[in-house]
Amino acid sequence: MIQKYPSVLLENAVNEFAKLPGVGRKTALRLVLHMLRQDNKTVENFSSAILTLKNEVKYCKSCYNISDADICPICSNTSRDSSIVCVVENIKEVMAIENTSQFKGLYHVLGGIISPIDGIGPGDLQIESLVKRVAEGHIKEIILALSTTMEGDTTNFYIYKKLAPYNIKISMIARGISIGDEIEYADEVTLGRSIINRTLFNESFNL
Amino acid sequence: MIQKYPSVLLENAVNEFAKLPGVGRKTALRLVLHMLRQDNKTVENFSSAILTLKNEVKYCKSCYNISDADICPICSNTSRDSSIVCVVENIKEVMAIENTSQFKGLYHVLGGIISPIDGIGPGDLQIESLVKRVAEGHIKEIILALSTTMEGDTTNFYIYKKLAPYNIKISMIARGISIGDEIEYADEVTLGRSIINRTLFNESFNL
Structure with missing residues (x-):
């Protein structure tokens, strides 16, 4: 028309x-x-x-999240655990995770994920700065929280290889059936993953 | 949240x-x-x-549609029939009707419809200018093409009363079952109106 x-x-x-x-x-x-x-x-x-x-617009000099100050409120909050860093794609994920109130560590905002089709390589993302943060020796655990797409998996794997030389724990967020979802209608990849990564019943509820 | x-x-x-x-x-x-x-x-x-x-932004001095010139391309097109004027709420309806290629007259854009709840009275709309256009004596027919809401009906009626003293034809666009719609699922008001306003079969297809 x-x-x-x-x-x-x-x-x-x-x-x-x-x-x-x-x-x-x-x-x-x-x-x-x-x-x-x-x-x-x-x-x-x-x-x-x-x-x-x-x-x-300014970005936090530590985690590269959008911030009005040089160091964002999360990074400058001394009551947070600076030894655990959650790696996310952008500010939306930071806000989503903050809303759960379940994470008290710090973040590292990549500013995207590796996507050759969009011309985004590792050099366009805050990966070197993450390696530098880890190299400083204070960080004990890195949690990878990227999307489960091919690009997300590629980025996860790239970061994993980059951080492998440092003796730290590298984890990724759990994949499984969403709370409230019917098992019958879950896709088979998610369902399969939820069985492989099953958790102890008493641990899930702190029994 | x-x-x-x-x-x-x-x-x-x-x-x-x-x-x-x-x-x-x-x-x-x-x-x-x-x-x-x-x-x-x-x-x-x-x-x-x-x-x-x-x-x-400028508005056409004749029809009050958005225009870059003082008189919009539709009003200044001499091949169009300036004796028929279609009254619409805003530019979106002008564009929708133009897309049908079924109307070769001119428009009059009210800039809204009478809606006391939103504080819009007849004085906020281009109704006086419509009456003035009609009073000039050249217009033979006014087609009312407003939404079939209470506000649209109110505005239609207000305009009808205002134009009644002038000896012109005042019509409104046909209401009926949409092309492709199942009669079974049509709402009863529309279906009722489609029966009252039935058209001759041979006239509908120019037989």
Whole structure:
């Protein structure tokens, strides 16, 4: 369907919004018309918020998470266990894990995963800085928490090889049936993994 | 679920994106992180496109559709029938009707519909300008093409009353069963309307 826009300005704005992931041209038009109905101040705030973030964003010098300070609040929190570091793809995983309140160690944010198809190699990620952190000798355990995709597995394996020379524990988050899921409908790879990695009943509940 | 952001700049950007209709905080974060991965030029283009549109948008002086010129391409197209005017809520309906290639008249864009709950009265819409266009005497038919909601019906009725003194035909777009829909599953109001407004078989197909 060819959509003819009566205004180049409108078309430009729709094109820009349509570049957002998961936003098609119809949704983009809806969003642009919504913005057009807002007052000038609202549109200015929207427009400047993303530009300011892009221009002024900083990354924690230790874990490379997005941060306003040189060292992020998590890394500078002395009550956390700095001997355990959880390796994640980006800030979304940090926030998801923080929400569980189950992890009291620190993070290392790679900023992506190895993906040759997208032109992302190990050099584009914060892997050398992770090796450097480990080489300092204070870290006892690295938890790998990347997606279970081919790219995630590749990245896990690459990091594993890089860290193998250092005498530390390298673990990965448990894979298994989600809480609340029906076993009948679980995919066979997950179900198989959940049997191989079965846990002792009393340990799971601290009995 | 409380999401703690490690950066105020990030939080601001997420808050702004989350104001978009249909965008929740999780999607907003995803969109913001996507923008953060783009180069500076892309973010600048995105940011400026919406601001430029907001600051420089013009409306056609005749039909009040969004336009870059004083008179929009549809109104200035002399091959179109300027004696028939289709009244629509906004530019989305203009584009949808234009896509059908079934309408060769002009439009009148109200810029919304009467909705007391949102504080939108007749004075906020381009109704007086429609009456003025009709009063000029050249228009023979007005087609009302608003949504079949209570607000749409109210607006239709208001416009009908306003235009009643002028001796013109006032029609509304046909309501009936959508092409391809099963009659069994049609709602009863639509089905009832489709029977009342039945059309002659030979006329429907130009037999």
